[in-house]
Amino acid sequence: MFSLLQEAATTAAGHNEGAVVVVDEAATHGADVVIVHGVDAAEHAGEAAGLPQLDIATFGNQIFWLVVTLVVLYLVLSRVALPRIAAVLSDRQGAVTGDLMAAEEFKQKAREAEAAYDKALAEARTEAQAIVAQNRAEIQGQLDAAIAKADAEIAARTAESETRIREIRASSDVSARDVAQDVAAELIRTFGGTVDQGAVNAALDSRMKGAMQ
Amino acid sequence: MATEATGGGLEFHPMDQFVVKPLFGAGEVHWYTPTNVTLWLALTALAAIALLVLGTRGRAIVPNRSQSVAEMAYGLVHKMIEDIAGKDGLRYFPYVLTLFMFIVFANLLGLVPMAFTVTSHIAVTGVLAMAVFLGVTIIGFVKNGAHFLDLFWIRSAPLAVRPILAVIEVISYFVRPLSLSIRLAGNMIAGHAVIKVFAGFAAIAAVAPIAIIAVVGMYAFEVLVAFVQAYVFTILTCVYLKDALHPSH
16 A cells, blocks of 8 residues: 555656646556545645655654643643542542451451340349349248248147146046045945045055056 | 545545644644644643543542543553562653553544544654653663663573574664554554545445445454554553563563
8 A cells, every 4th residue: 555655656746746646557457546645745845745654844843742742741640640549549448448447346346245245144144043042042041930930839839738738637637536536435435334535545546547547 | 534536436545634734724844833733632632631630530439430440541551560560660650651641542532533643653653662762771771780781681591592692682672662663653554544445435336335334343443453552552661661670581
């Protein structure tokens, strides 16, 4: 393509016409393709023909404006854009790190809270058990006291009853002896005997001894 | 576009889009004349500034769309330098980012219909490449002194082949600015010229659908090329910077 154009341009330069129209070799073969080059170039007499890229006359212009552009772009980017983007990126990095650390802290706190909760629960349980044991002991003590008191009362009553029974029995013994003495004396009298009080008493005593046992 | 049917034939002007013209009126192009180059250079700089300065004016922790793109560009170049040239290469990050933003926006703006592609000119890419070449060479000698020449004297190779390798290394070193500039300009010239040629064929009714599909396809391809060439230029700059900072192989 380039050589074609070069050739065309060279031909154009040779013809040195106002509006340069170059008929390519292809056109002579009947392809009817016309490559036009240098219509603008013809207006600038000094401009070299060929690739516009190889036109050395414009190099100074291009280089000058390129250097201006690059310097401006470099200054703006290095003074404004890059510090800003770097700051944003480091802020973001900081925020992410900070958030992660905060999350870790919260996690630690949650763990501590859980431990405290567990500890409180265990303490409460121990305390409850202690209270239960204490109450049980207290109740047991009261119960024991009540049982002891009841036992004492029962013992007292039993003793009292036994005393009374013994009294009753004693009094009954005495009265039985009196009755027996009277009945024996009366029987003897009835059968016409004389009452020997001493013999009666002795007989009664020996008989009562066996009965009283 | 640049093609008009005259007398039943076809006229192709695939290279007219690259002609440097004064913006106001006709006449000589002096070094100070505002030309279409000036206009598109300014637009390129403004586009880069719009993205990186206006786009980030929110300074948001959670970025919006333009700030995300700006941060992505920043991150891309930052990571590239750090990975290739190492931590000490980050000193030159502002200039490398300027290069990348300039080239990528110049390439992309050049794809706007009727636009002028500044990176299709050898003069422009040549200056960019020479700036990298000279900068890297100066950094190399300032940082390493004469040890910078170790770059050409490969100690890991057998002594016998070292002189031959040194010659090859020196040649390849001095070819760098040439390959950098011609790769970028050549890609831009070729892509744009091919699009113009296809567009010219669209004037013929019989092949117009094919020509239009081809233009669309080429355009999509050129968008990719625009980005890839900016990326390649930047990554090679980083590689050269690495050589300058750490010349021993």
